[in-house]
Amino acid sequence: MPSLKYQAGDKVMGRWPGSSLYYEVKVLGYDAKSRLYTVIYKDGTELELKEQDIMSVTSFQQRTRSRSRSNSRSPGRRRSRSRSPARTTRRSSSRTTAAAAAAAVATDSTPSSRGDKKLKQAAEIKISPIQEKKPAENNSNNKHEKKEENNMASKADAKVEVDSEKNLGRYNLRRRKEDGDSKAAEAKPEEREERSSAAPPAAAAASTPLDFGGNIGALVLMLFLPAWVLFLVLQVNQKDPSLTNLPTLPPLETFWDPQALGFVIIWIFFQALLYTLPVGKVRVLLRSGRRLTYRTNGFFTFVVSAAVVAAAVYQGADLTYIHSHFLQLTSASFLVSMLLSVYLYVRSRSAGLDERALGGNSGKVIYDFFKGRELNPRIKEFDLKFFCEMRPGLIGWCLINVAMALAEMKQQKLDAPSYSMILVNVFQLIYVVDGLWNEEAILTTMDLMDDGFGYMLAFGDLVWVPFTYTLQANYLVSHPNPLIVMTVCLCVSVVGFYIFRKSNSEKNAFRRNPADPRLSHLKTIPTATGKSLLVSGWWGVVRHPNYLGDLIMALAWSLPCGFSHLLPWYYIIYFLILLVHRDSRDMNACRRKYGSAWDKYCRTVRYRIIPGVY
Numbered sequence: 001m002p003s004l005k006y007q008a009g010d011k012v013m014g015r016w017p018g019s020s021l022y023y024e025v026k027v028l029g030y031d032a033k034s035r036l037y038t039v040i041y042k043d044g045t046e047l048e049l050k051e052q053d054i055m056s057v058t059s060f061q062q063r064t065r066s067r068s069r070s071n072s073r074s075p076g077r078r079r080s081r082s083r084s085p086a087r088t089t090r091r092s093s094s095r096t097t098a099a100a101a102a103a104a105v106a107t108d109s110t111p112s113s114r115g116d117k118k119l120k121q122a123a124e125i126k127i128s129p130i131q132e133k134k135p136a137e138n139n140s141n142n143k144h145e146k147k148e149e150n151n152m153a154s155k156a157d158a159k160v161e162v163d164s165e166k167n168l169g170r171y172n173l174r175r176r177k178e179d180g181d182s183k184a185a186e187a188k189p190e191e192r193e194e195r196s197s198a199a200p201p202a203a204a205a206a207s208t209p210l211d212f213g214g215n216i217g218a219l220v221l222m223l224f225l226p227a228w229v230l231f232l233v234l235q236v237n238q239k240d241p242s243l244t245n246l247p248t249l250p251p252l253e254t255f256w257d258p259q260a261l262g263f264v265i266i267w268i269f270f271q272a273l274l275y276t277l278p279v280g281k282v283r284v285l286l287r288s289g290r291r292l293t294y295r296t297n298g299f300f301t302f303v304v305s306a307a308v309v310a311a312a313v314y315q316g317a318d319l320t321y322i323h324s325h326f327l328q329l330t331s332a333s334f335l336v337s338m339l340l341s342v343y344l345y346v347r348s349r350s351a352g353l354d355e356r357a358l359g360g361n362s363g364k365v366i367y368d369f370f371k372g373r374e375l376n377p378r379i380k381e382f383d384l385k386f387f388c389e390m391r392p393g394l395i396g397w398c399l400i401n402v403a404m405a406l407a408e409m410k411q412q413k414l415d416a417p418s419y420s421m422i423l424v425n426v427f428q429l430i431y432v433v434d435g436l437w438n439e440e441a442i443l444t445t446m447d448l449m450d451d452g453f454g455y456m457l458a459f460g461d462l463v464w465v466p467f468t469y470t471l472q473a474n475y476l477v478s479h480p481n482p483l484i485v486m487t488v489c490l491c492v493s494v495v496g497f498y499i500f501r502k503s504n505s506e507k508n509a510f511r512r513n514p515a516d517p518r519l520s521h522l523k524t525i526p527t528a529t530g531k532s533l534l535v536s537g538w539w540g541v542v543r544h545p546n547y548l549g550d551l552i553m554a555l556a557w558s559l560p561c562g563f564s565h566l567l568p569w570y571y572i573i574y575f576l577i578l579l580v581h582r583d584s585r586d587m588n589a590c591r592r593k594y595g596s597a598w599d600k601y602c603r604t605v606r607y608r609i610i611p612g613v614y
């Protein structure tokens with residue numbers, strides 16, 4: 001390994017996955033493809049580690065010394081750390097000693113005397129080979145596994161058993177059964193949150209295999225997506241929209257309207273202002289040693305926005321401007337999303353390695369620009385990705401829908417919006433308000449956890465969502481459709497929403513606090529990161545029950561538009577493609593994160609989105 005930081009045979013300190021504990025390890029080799037070092041612990045346990053999880057012994061000692069010095073200077077800053085799954089605070093057990101653990105050093109901010117004691121306790125790790133399980137044991141009904149996992153969830157201070165899975169060279173961490181107590185269940189919510197977030201950092205220096213066909217695919221998408229939005233926006237005004245009846249391109253100057261740009265900017269700044277107000281709960285996401293705080297005041301923002309818009313209408317503002325200047329508003333938003341993407345790319349060049357997303361850190365300019373390099377770009381505490389995903393476009397979606405209802409009344413000379421328009425408005429309003437009400441759930445989604453913030457999300461949040469998700473309402477303005485299947489629409493919507501909400505809440509609650517007594521009936525699979533996977537309940541039916549619910553809702557949004565044209569059905573077709581692709585991206589990401597535990601989950605829960613079909 002000539003040009004590598006660590007050479008085979010080097011004695012170094014290796015971080016234990018999912019924790020902040022470092023152990024003395026010997027480097028065995030390096031795999032250039034996966035960019036992982038194979039290291040061996042003193043007892044013979046082998047693991048694969050990223051470069052940033054390894055440190056030379058000297059720099060480790062310097063770091064530990066300087067930390068304990070600064071800690072002894074500022075005792076007020078000490079805090080008890082319970083987030084690591086490998087961390088234990090219990091008395092030593094004769095069954096739980098390991099040579100590897102003897103070298104363990106806690107790197108957290110504890111004074112050295114206490115640190116030594118903690119060290120010993122942290123060393124209570126048992127390393128034993130996993131038995132190859134018979135297929136029957138892999139079954140989700142395996143009570144033993146369930147019990148073990150429940151213990152794991154409910155004990156922040158339980159001992160950890162490290163099992164080596166010989167065939168794959170991977171490891172599972174499991175708490176031991178007999179260590180039952182309910183400390184974690186009693187812990188304060190903030191503490192629980194920290195604990196359940198104890199996964200290894202998602203950000204890393206290395207990149208993952210390229211999605212979307214790499215540079216070329218990203219370039220094609222970057223050109224295709226705005227062109228497609230333009231196509232839809234022009235199509236929806238056609239009397240008879242169809243793939244064979246293409247719209248004519250308007251003169252270039254019609255795209256540009258400074259007033260429309262002004263409105264877009266005012267809307268974004270207004271949303272940004274509301275986002276910064278100190279209202280709502282503060283949520284914490286732990287990422288590569290950083291504490292990221294999020295203020296979840298989405299619902300409040302929605303209510304204030306609605307009140308301000310209502311007041312403006314009362315004062316004589318004409319919301320139908322949005323319908324009549326739709327093209328200009330779309331191009332203005334596109335311009336803003338482009339500028340934002342360039343800003344994001346430029347600032348990502350100075351982002352630290354641990355602040356970059358795995359997916360957009362390939363070194364290929366176009367691909368990285370598209371996917372986004374920085375995971376959670378922030379201006380001070382202002383999180384750009386979280387804000388863009390949850391505020392201007394999402395709330396703008398409802399504003400546009402209301403404008404379409406008013407435009408329909410104006411165009412069709414109606415005293416009230418049509419039933420079809422009301423249903424589309426109400427269904428989508430519920431979807432958006434639900435998203436804002438459960439805003440903290442977004443912190444466990446792929447976008448926040450794994451994807452960088454670049455063109456894809458900037459364009460998606462600011463252009464795609466507000467200007468294409470409103471297509472059904474926009475279509476109804478000039479294509480009235482008498483509603484004959486009201487009850488069917490309502491039933492489909494309720495079923496979809498129920499599945500969507502229940503499954504998302506189940507996963508979110510589990511990720512926030514695996515020891516939640518309301519989830520104690522669920523079966524889980526432990527993984528080497530310390531996090532577990534739900535294998536019963538909604539997540540035992542299919543691997544993405546939330547996508548299933550979302551798709552069923554999408555059906556309910558198109559039904560009120562009737563069957564005269566394909567255009568209002570475009571959303572469900574697009575959404576199916578998006579979610580199938582998203583599902584495979586997530587499958588790959590989870591396989592990388594959880595290794596054999598993920599394969600086991602997939603063997604147990606065979607279908608991805610639609611039970612019995614896919």
Ligand SMILES: NC(=O)C1=CN([C@@H]2O[C@H](COP(=O)(O)OP(=O)(O)OC[C@H]3O[C@@H](n4cnc5c(N)ncnc54)[C@H](OP(=O)(O)O)[C@@H]3O)[C@@H](O)[C@H]2O)C=CC1
Nearest residue numbers: 444445446447504507532533534535539546547550582586
């Ligand atoms: N309207 C729209 O345009 C869109 C809506 N959505 C909706 O947004 C929501 C979020 O979607 P998305 O972020 O894609 O995906 P998910 O919310 O499904 O998040 C996927 C993550 O959940 C965790 N996970 C997966 N399986 C399990 C399991 N068995 N037990 C516990 N955790 C598990 C994994 O992360 P980890 O283990 O690290 O926690 C995985 O990476 C969905 O409801 C989706 O329908 C999504 C895209 C577009």
Ligand SMILES: CC(C)=CCC[C@@H](C)[C@H]1CC=C2C3=C(CC[C@@]21C)[C@@]1(C)CC[C@H](O)C(C)(C)[C@@H]1CC3
Nearest residue numbers: 389431432434435442447456457459460461464465
């Ligand atoms: C084609 C293209 C540019 C794709 C970009 C994808 C984005 C449009 C979507 C990625 C994930 C999203 C989510 C929502 C909106 C669409 C995007 C941004 C979401 C905010 C909608 C409301 C839901 O309740 C939600 C909060 C679960 C959801 C989160 C994911």
